[in-house]
Amino acid sequence: xxxxxxxxxxxxxxxxxxxxxxxxxxxxxxxxxxxxxxxxxxxxxxxxxxxxxxxxxxxxxxxxxxxxxxxxxxxxxxxxxxxxxxxxxxxxxxxxxxxxxxxxxxxxxxxxxxxxxxxxxxxxxxxxxxxxxxxxxxxxxxxxxxxxxxxxxxxxxxxxxxxxxxxxxxxxxxxxxxxxxxxxxxxxxxxxxxxxxxxxxxxxxxxxxxxxxxxxxxxxxxxxxxxxxxxxxxxxxxxxxxxxxxxxxxxxxxxxxxxxxxxxxxxxxxxxxxxxxxxxxxxxxxxxxxxxxxxxxxxxxxxxxxxxxxxxxxxxxxxxxxxxxxxxxxxxxxxxxxxxxxxxxxxxxxxxxxxxxxxxxxxxxxxxxxxxxxxxxxxxxxxxxxxxxxxxxxxxxxxxxxxxxxxxxxxxxxxxxxxxxxxxxxxxxxxxxxxxxxxxxx
Numbered sequence: 001x002x003x004x005x006x007x008x009x010x011x012x013x014x015x016x017x018x019x020x021x022x023x024x025x026x027x028x029x030x031x032x033x034x035x036x037x038x039x040x041x042x043x044x045x046x047x048x049x050x051x052x053x054x055x056x057x058x059x060x061x062x063x064x065x066x067x068x069x070x071x072x073x074x075x076x077x078x079x080x081x082x083x084x085x086x087x088x089x090x091x092x093x094x095x096x097x098x099x100x101x102x103x104x105x106x107x108x109x110x111x112x113x114x115x116x117x118x119x120x121x122x123x124x125x126x127x128x129x130x131x132x133x134x135x136x137x138x139x140x141x142x143x144x145x146x147x148x149x150x151x152x153x154x155x156x157x158x159x160x161x162x163x164x165x166x167x168x169x170x171x172x173x174x175x176x177x178x179x180x181x182x183x184x185x186x187x188x189x190x191x192x193x194x195x196x197x198x199x200x201x202x203x204x205x206x207x208x209x210x211x212x213x214x215x216x217x218x219x220x221x222x223x224x225x226x227x228x229x230x231x232x233x234x235x236x237x238x239x240x241x242x243x244x245x246x247x248x249x250x251x252x253x254x255x256x257x258x259x260x261x262x263x264x265x266x267x268x269x270x271x272x273x274x275x276x277x278x279x280x281x282x283x284x285x286x287x288x289x290x291x292x293x294x295x296x297x298x299x300x301x302x303x304x305x306x307x308x309x310x311x312x313x314x315x316x317x318x319x320x321x322x323x324x325x326x327x328x329x330x331x332x333x334x335x336x337x338x339x340x341x342x343x344x345x346x347x348x349x350x351x352x353x354x355x356x357x358x359x360x361x362x363x364x365x366x367x368x369x370x371x372x373x374x375x376x377x378x379x380x381x382x383x384x385x386x387x388x389x390x391x392x393x394x395x396x397x398x399x400x401x402x403x404x405x406x407x408x409x410x411x412x413x414x415x416x417x418x419x420x421x422x423x424x425x426x427x428x429x430x431x432x433x434x435x436x437x438x439x440x441x442x
Contacts, residue, residue, distance in 0.1 A: 014262040017242050021264055021281045022251045024168065025219075027359040028120030029317050030350075032343075033172070033285060033326035034110070034158075035125050035292035038096035038132055038149065039069045040331040043294045044083055047302045050290060052272030060188045066328065067293030069093075070130045070179055074186035097132055097143070102150035105333020107161035113335060114327075115165040117343050118350035118358060122162045123170035123221050123324065126155050126211060131180030135214070137207045143180065159215045168218035171211050175204050175258065176224020194224070201230030208241050218252050220245055225259035255283070265322075277321055280361070284316050285324040288339045294328035303338055306345020307432055311373065313346065314386045314433065317357045318368060318375040349431070352410060356384035356435040365399055373433070378440075385436045395423045395436070406439040 045066040048054050054064070061078040063071070070093045072080035084090060114122050127133045135155040136146035145154050155171065162169040177187075181203060182195035204227060211217060226238050233239060238261050245252055256263035256276070266276035270286045277284065288309070289298040304312065309325065316323045325346075327339055335343070350357065360377035366385075368375050373388045374395070383402060385395050395402070398421040407416035407425050414436070415426040425436055 014239060014242070017239075017246065017262045019264075022253060024120065024251065025253050025265065025322070026280055028168070028322055029357045029360065030117060030119040030313055031121040031123060031170070031219075031283070031322060031324040032114045032117065032119045033123050033287075033292070033324045034329060035067050035128065035287075035294075035326060036154070036329040036333075037067065037125060037128050037130060037134070037293065038093065038100050039067045039128070039130065039293045040329060041096040041099050042066075042069055042084070042088070043296045043328075043331065044069060044080065045072070045291050045293075045295045045297060046079055047290045047295065047298050050270040050272075050286070052270050052274075056190060060186075064290040064295070065293065066291045066295040067125075067128050067130075069293075071186050075188050093130065094143075097149045100145075100149040100331050102145075102152065102154070102331070102333045105150070105152075105154075105157075105329075107154075107157040108164070110327075110329070110333075110335060111158075111161040111165045111167070113340060113343055113347075114162075115167060116351075117347040118354050119167065119325075120358075121168035121170055121219060122158070123172050123219055124155065124158045125172045125174075127173050127178075127207065129174045129177035129179055129224075131178040133207065135211075138210055139203055139206065155211070155215060159217075169215065170219025170221050171215065171217040172221040172223065173204075173208055173211065174223045175208070175226045175230075176222075178204070194227075196228040198229040201227040202236045205230055205236040205238070205241060209244055212241075212245050212248050216249055218249060220252065220254040222255060222257045224257060226261065228259070231260055277319060280320040282320070283322040283324050284312075285326065286312075287326040287328060288342050289328070292326045292328055294330050294336060300338065304342055306342050306349070309342050309346045310349045310433060311388075313350075313357060314375050314377070315368075317360050318362055318377050318386075320362045352431065353386070353435040355379060355382075356386055356437065360384070365401060367396065369396075381440050383438050383440055385438075386433050387436070388433045390427055390429075390434075393425050393427055393436070394419070395425060397421060397423050401440055402438040403441050404438070406437075408437050409434060 046062050048062045048064045061075050073084040133144040135153045159169050253264040256266045266282040268274045268284045289303045313323045360379050363376040363378040366376040375386045377384045402423050404416040404423045409429050
């Protein structure tokens with residue numbers, strides 16, 4: 001990630017794909033992302049900060065993304081390069097593919113945790129920038145997880161377990177980078193060269209078509225951009241990919257990281273690219289930690305707690321977006337304990353207060369606050385105030401929208417009274433945050 005184009009221009013040949021955002025995606029609120037690959041074996045990166053908060057001149061050599069390890073170890077003088085030399089003797093990156101056994105991986109167990117969060121869709125990586133595919137993709141010459149390492153079609157296992165839980169299934173595919181195929185120098189700046197030739201464009205095209213044919217994903221989640229040679233019209237163009245996808249999955253959606261082409265929804269990442277967070281067709285993605293891939297260097301101070309994850313989800317939904325929250329699986333296939341705790345805590349909150357986020361829309365007539373923390377959402381004829389306050393809480397309501405006689409936490413009525421341009425509620429519930437719901441005045 002990190003180099004994606006945030007404001008592509010749609011050429012005429014891609015305008016025919018524009019259509020309303022499917023309701024299932026608009027109402028999902030939460031998706032779960034998974035990054036898993038050979039990089040999960042070293043599981044090493046510097047936890048320097050969130051994308052968008054680390055100076056760009058420092059980002060590449062001090063990359064907090066463990067899934068970028070194959071690139072970072074090639075940057076002269078980088079801490080990752082020193083780590084690779086000291087711990088692994090400078091061994092080639094592909095040694096990690098053969099060392100990756102996925103011996104504890106159980107897709108059904110992973111998806112049980114995912115489903116318990118209340119998420120509506122699940123998106124695993126199928127090929128990250130290292131070029132290793134998690135299925136036996138065409139023309140990979142055995143550099144995939146069926147022929148080497150786990151010796152399993154991990155995409156198929158994820159797809160089956162996802163659908164068994166009743167969730168929508170998506171696939172992440174890195175179209176903009178492939179460090180193995182392109183054999184370009186390491187990326188150490190934003191304008192570093194990327195693969196744009198016809199050979200790579202056709203290779204990537206055949207991969208995505210194969211993913212569509214085999215797994216019928218509901219989400220095509222591209223990354224970085226698409227090779228320029230594949231943007232032009234032709235039998236193996238990106239337009240052909242989109243046409244094939246929509247023919248196979250009429251309610252499918254694609255994100256905006258396909259270069260100068262087409263999207264159904266926009267994406268931001270951590271605190272980067274947030275200008276696209278407008279309207280109701282956007283998604284913010286981030287890891288539970290500072291990395292997407294599993295990073296052994298991350299401690300509790302780098303991870304979202306369950307409380308922080310709840311606040312993030314509510315904030316995103318209150319502004320019209322979805323949250324795509326990432327798990328970085330260990331090489332064995334386990335969800336790291338600390339990340340599992342966050343997901344379980346988020347799921348517990350959603351089980352009780354999910355009515356305030358799933359299927360919710362923004363309520364622009366009521367204003368959010370950061371101190372004390374307060375966010376508003378709306379579902380049908382109800383409005384939900386999600387807050388971290390307790391006791392006597394004053395909720396600003398200058399337009400008199402809230403029917404104070406209907407105030408409740410979950411199904412439990414609570415005391416409420418009107419005080420000028422606000423409603424005062426009495427909350428004794430121990431949940432943090434808590435969702436207080438009202439019916440709108442007729």
